[in-house]
Amino acid sequence: MAGAQVMKKFIAVIIAAAVLGGGYFWYTQQAAHGASDELRFYGNVDIRQVSLAFEIAGRIRSVSADEGRVVKRGEVLAELDATTLLIQADMARARLGQASQTLKKLRNGSRPEEIEQAKGQYEAARARARKALTDYAIAEKLWKNPANRAMSTQQYETAKNSLAAAQADERIAEQALRLARIGPREEDIAAAKGALDEAQASVRLIEHQISLCRLVAPQDGVVRTRLLEAGDMVSSTKAVYTLALLTPKWVRMYVNEPNLGRVRPGMKALVYTDTAPDSPVQGTVGYISSVAEFTPKSVQTE
Numbered sequence: 001m002a003g004a005q006v007m008k009k010f011i012a013v014i015i016a017a018a019v020l021g022g023g024y025f026w027y028t029q030q031a032a033h034g035a036s037d038e039l040r041f042y043g044n045v046d047i048r049q050v051s052l053a054f055e056i057a058g059r060i061r062s063v064s065a066d067e068g069r070v071v072k073r074g075e076v077l078a079e080l081d082a083t084t085l086l087i088q089a090d091m092a093r094a095r096l097g098q099a100s101q102t103l104k105k106l107r108n109g110s111r112p113e114e115i116e117q118a119k120g121q122y123e124a125a126r127a128r129a130r131k132a133l134t135d136y137a138i139a140e141k142l143w144k145n146p147a148n149r150a151m152s153t154q155q156y157e158t159a160k161n162s163l164a165a166a167q168a169d170e171r172i173a174e175q176a177l178r179l180a181r182i183g184p185r186e187e188d189i190a191a192a193k194g195a196l197d198e199a200q201a202s203v204r205l206i207e208h209q210i211s212l213c214r215l216v217a218p219q220d221g222v223v224r225t226r227l228l229e230a231g232d233m234v235s236s237t238k239a240v241y242t243l244a245l246l247t248p249k250w251v252r253m254y255v256n257e258p259n260l261g262r263v264r265p266g267m268k269a270l271v272y273t274d275t276a277p278d279s280p281v282q283g284t285v286g287y288i289s290s291v292a293e294f295t296p297k298s299v300q301t302e
Contacts, residue, residue, distance in 0.1 A: 056236065225241065
C-alpha cells in the first residue's frame, strides 16, 4: 500500500516536470522566434546632390550663397550680366509694336480721306490723259500733211510718247482708286498676322533668355561647394554650385545573405543614428539592389 502511494507521487512529479519543461521550451522558442522577427542592419546616409549651372553662357554678375548655407526652392543663388539681352528685348518690343500697327492698318482698310485722295489723283491723271490725246490728235494731223510742214517728226513723236505716258498714269491711278475702295487682300492680312506672331515669339524668347540669367535652387538644400565667383565667364557645362538636397533622405543599408528573403520593398523601418539614438526616424524600404556588394569597413560595427 505504501509502495503504491510512493509510485503515484513519483508519477505526479514526472508529469509536473514534463509540463514545466514543455512550458519552458515553448517560452524559449517563442522568445527566440520573436527576437528573430526583428532585423537589424547597419549602413550610412546617402547625400543626394545636384550641380547647378546656367543654361546660357555669359559673365557672372553676382553670387549670393556661401558654402554651408541652407537655401529654399526658388531662391536666387547667382545672376548673369543681362545688359545685352535687355537691349535686344527693347528692339524686339519695338518690332512687335510696328508689326501690330501694320496688321491693324490692313484690317481697318483705307480711310475715307485716303479714298478721296486716290479719287482726286485718278481724276487728275484722266484729265492729263485727255489733254495728251487732244495734243496728239493735232500733232498727228499736222504731221500727216506734208504740204503744210507745220509739225516735224520729232515733235510728233514727242506728242505720241506724252500720250502713252499720260494714259499709263491714268491706268495706275485708276487701279490705286480701286484698291483703296476694296481694301487689302486677305493674303496681305495673313502675312501681316504671321509677322506679328513672329515678333511676339521673338519677345517671348528674349524674355525667357533673360529669366535664364538667374540661377535658382531647384529644391530645398544646403550649399556644399561654391565653384565660381562674380566676374567669371560660364557656359551651360560649367557648374557654379553643388547643392545637397534635404529631401527625400535615403539610407543605404547592407543586408546579409541569410536575411535577404526577409526584406521586401514597402516594409516599415526605424532608423537610429548615433547622434540621437533615442529618437528613431520612420522609414520605408524603397529599393533593393539586384547587385551584391561587400559591406564597407566603415559600417561593419555593432
